[in-house]
Amino acid sequence: MEKTLYEKSRSGRKGYTLPVLDVEKEVFPESHVRQIELKLPEISENEIARHFTKLAHLNYSIEEGLYPLGSCTMKYNPKINEYTSALPGFTELHPCSEVRNAQGALQLMYELQELLKEITGLQGCTLQPAAGSHGEFTGINLIAAYHANDSKRKIILIPDSAHGTNPASSAIAGFSIVAVKSNDRGLVDIEDLKSKCNDEVAGFMLTNPNTLGLFETQIVEIEKLIHGCGGLMYMDGANMNALMGIVRPGDMGFDCVHLNLHKTFSTPHGGGGPGSGPVCVSEKLVEFLPVPRVIKTGETYDLSYDFPKSIGKVMAFYGNFGVMIRAYTYIKILGGEGLKKVSENAIINANYLLSRLKEYFDLPHDERCMHEFVLSGDRQKKFGVSTKDMAKRLLDYGYHAPTIYFPLIVHEALLVEPTETETLESLDEFADALIAIAKEAESNPDLVKDSPQKTPVKRLDDALAARNLDIRWSC
Secondary structure, three states: OOOOHHHHHHHOOOOOOOOOOOHHHHOOOHHHOOOOOOOOOOOOHHHHHHHHHHHHHHOOOOOOOOOOEOOOOOOOOOHHHHHHHOOHHHHOOOOOOOHHHOHHHHHHHHHHHHHHHHHHOOOEEEOOOOOHHHHHHHHHHHHHHHOOOOOOOOEEEEEOOOOOHHHHHHHHOOOEEEEEOEOOOOOEOHHHHHHHOOOOEEEEEEEOOOOOOOOOOOHHHHHHHHHHOOOEEEEEEOOHHHOOOOOOHHHHOOOEEEEOOOOOOOOOOOOOOOOOOOEEEOHHHHHHOOOOEEEEEOOEEEEEOOOOOOOOOOOOEOEOHHHHHHHHHHHHHHHHHHHHHHHHHHHHHHHHHHHHHOOOOEOOOOOOOOOOEEEEOHHHHOOOOOHHHHHHHHHHOOOOOOEEOOOOOOOOEEEEOOOOOOOHHHHHHHHHHHHHHHHHHHHOHHHHHOOOOOOOOOOOOHHHHHHOOOOOOOO
C-alpha cells in the first residue's frame, strides 16, 4: 500500500519511522469499510461560505442581540480576554510541566486568588472547581470538614427561593435539607428561620441578592442567628454581578462563597462549559481548602500539598486555566472602580427595564431590584396565554427568551436580567418587544399561543421529546 503524504513526511524524520498500515485490513473491521464510492456534492467555495454563514446566523449570540437570561449573567465577553488567553506562553504550556517552567501561569493563578479574596472580603481561595455547582459541592464539603467532630450537624438550611443546585449539592455531600420560607416581600422569613435554628444546623445556604433580584436587608440578623446556633454561612455567588465593589460577602458574615468566573467575570459559558467556580472562605475554613494550593515563597510560585486537614483534590490538574486567564484580564483591566461601575450599571439597567415593564405584567414584589427582577404572566393567563407562550413569541422578535418558571415561588415567573453591557437603546427595544407581546396576548392570544412563527423550527412537543429522547446525529 502506498504511503500517504502524512506518512511520507513523518517517516523521513531522523530516528523516527512510522509503520505503513493497510488501513482497510489492519485498522477497521471489514464490516465498517465502505463498499461503494462516496458521492460528495461538487460545490464552489462561494456556496460553502454562504452555507456556513447562514448556519451562523441561525445561532443566537451576544453579538446578535440582548440575552435577558436571568441568573446566568449572559453578558458581553471582551475580545481582549480571548487575546490574552491565546498567548503562546499559556496555550503551549503542558499541564504536566515542571513547576519551574510554569512560573507565569502560577503567578497568574496566585494573583487571581488574591484578587478574588479582596473582592469577597475573605481569607482563603481555591480556583479548582470547574463550575458554580462544583464550587457549591466543594464549599459544602468544606463545611462538612469543619463539623467533622460534631456528628449532630447534619442539616443545611436553604430558602425556598434557592437555585436548584443548592439542595442538590448539599444532599450529595450527605446533608439533610430543610427549607426556609420566604415572606410576603420575597425575602427570608426571619421567624421561620429562627424556628429552624438548632444544634443540628451545619450551615445556611443563601443567595444574596436572592433569585428574585432582591437584597436580603436583614442579612446581619440572619448571620447572627446562624452563627449563634453554631452553623456556618454559605453564599451562592451566582448574583455577584450586583455586589462587586459595593459590598463583600465576608463583610456580611459569610464563611464561604463560590464565584462563577464564567458569569460575573465575563468569560464565555453555556453549551456545557467550560466553566469555573472558585471558592473563597473565611479563616475558619482555610485549613480545609483543596490541594494542591498555589503558594508564593519569596519570588517563586509553587503547588503545595502540605495541608494535612485538606478535603483533597476536587479537579484534575488545576481547573479550567483558560477561563482563569480571561477573568484575570477582566479584573485587571477594570480595576476596583471599574468593577463597582459594572455592578452599578447592572442595577441601573435592571431597574430601568423593570420601570418600563411593570405596567404590563404582574409584579409579585414591588421592590427596587438589584441586577435582575421577576415578573409574573398571571395577568395574561386570563386570555389563555402562558409565560411559556410569551417566551416563544419573543423568538419571533429576534430575542433569546429569558428564564421562565423560576424561581418556583412565583407563579408564571419571567426572570429578566439585562446586564450592565446593554445600552439604553437596546433596553428600550427589548422592552418594546415584551410590551407588544403583552398587548398581543390580549388582542390576539392565538397568535402568541402558536408562536414562534418565524423560526426555522416551530414549537416542539416538549412532552413527546421528554418521553422519546433521541440525541443521535443522523444524516
